[in-house]
Amino acid sequence: MAKPDHICVGAIMGAFGVRGEVRVKSFCAEPSDIASYGPLSTEDGAASYKVTLTRPVKTGYAVKLSGVQNKEQADALKGTRLYAPRTALPNLSDDEFYHTDLIGLTVLDTGGETIGKIAAVLNHGAGDILEVRGKGLGNGLLVPFTAAIVPTVDLTSGRVIVDPPEGLLDPPKAKPDAS
DSSP: OOOTTEEEEEEEEEEETTTTEEEEEEOSSSGGGGGGSSSEEOTTSSOEEOEEEEEEETTEEEEEETTOOSHHHHHHTTTOEEEEEGGGSOOOOTTOOOHHHHTTOEEEETTSOEEEEEEEEEESSSSEEEEEEOTTOTTOEEEEOOTTTOOEEETTTTEEEEOOOTTTTSOOOOOOOOO
């Protein structure tokens, strides 16, 4: 498990070529910044790598990691997440948050009723979405993470306030019988 003072900044997608380079998907706001946070470590902290970007590739960057010399070593790292110390990352403005800080926060509606907890923060290209899990939510609830819908994020108290658009919290309707 990752240390709380480390933030996941990328993941190794697999080998790139035969000389030990890997394909890395960056989770940074500015993707190329992944190489500027000093050595990156694995989730358990057992390994640490100096990162050198070699060129952009589809879905990320070709990267040379210190100590990785051949395709076999690079292949063995596929799926490895890379972490930077929180102290190496830039300070955020008041309306920005690291995804890891949001996971686990209690979600309340504007009336103070508990909806659930944030299980994940997703981004499929159109902005961040909070995945909320809780009693009565079935497979979960997806909430757009916008200032209009999530007006309050209080990391100190461990909660967010959601002002859901009409219908977001309505239970799914049963499908009509096909008979």
